[in-house]
Amino acid sequence: MYQFSTDYEDLFRxxxxxxxxxxxxxxxxxxxxxxxxxxDVVKIERHGPGQIFIGARGVxxxxxxxxxxxxxxxxxVFAGICSTINLAWVPAQVxxxxxxxxxxxxxxxxxxxxxxxxxxxxxHVSALNDLASCQAVNREIDRQFDETLTQREAYxxxxxxxxxxxxxxxxxxxxxxxSANNPWANALEFIGNSRCR
Numbered sequence: 001m002y003q004f005s006t007d008y009e010d011l012f013r014x015x016x017x018x019x020x021x022x023x024x025x026x027x028x029x030x031x032x033x034x035x036x037x038x039x040d041v042v043k044i045e046r047h048g049p050g051q052i053f054i055g056a057r058g059v060x061x062x063x064x065x066x067x068x069x070x071x072x073x074x075x076x077v078f079a080g081i082c083s084t085i086n087l088a089w090v091p092a093q094v095x096x097x098x099x100x101x102x103x104x105x106x107x108x109x110x111x112x113x114x115x116x117x118x119x120x121x122x123x124h125v126s127a128l129n130d131l132a133s134c135q136a137v138n139r140e141i142d143r144q145f146d147e148t149l150t151q152r153e154a155y156x157x158x159x160x161x162x163x164x165x166x167x168x169x170x171x172x173x174x175x176x177x178x179s180a181n182n183p184w185a186n187a188l189e190f191i192g193n194s195r196c197r
Contacts, residue, residue, distance in 0.1 A: 050065060
């Protein structure tokens, strides 16, 4: 079992030497003081004058910043916050030294980044596959459109030839294509009314 300490001045000296400490703090989800507080493990680290982080997983339970230390000694501000959150820390003799702890944290962060990179690479490959599928569909649509257009032009060509042949045979004027005239309909009407059967 670890031995815990509430000597915050000793903890402050430890942090000022570059060490990182581990401890436990009280926290609540609400302001109902009738329910007992919960405890959470925290990392305690000093980043510079007036900059101490007390928290875990990106959650700060009692950090301080230079603005809070104006007119007061940093150690006094730090001790007051530690007391408020009921901080109990593991003394230096059983705490990992700073370099070892930083290395462990670095490895954890690298692992997280590697997982994220793998996720992004997988998403990228999936997106490329989706893009390739869409491009293949678009090419097929373009091919079918071109084929339909070619067939339409051929049908129009033969319909024009047939209508012209009917007009020539019956010696009728079927006119030109326009918004007000349909030579095909005219040719059909003329041949329908002719006596040529």
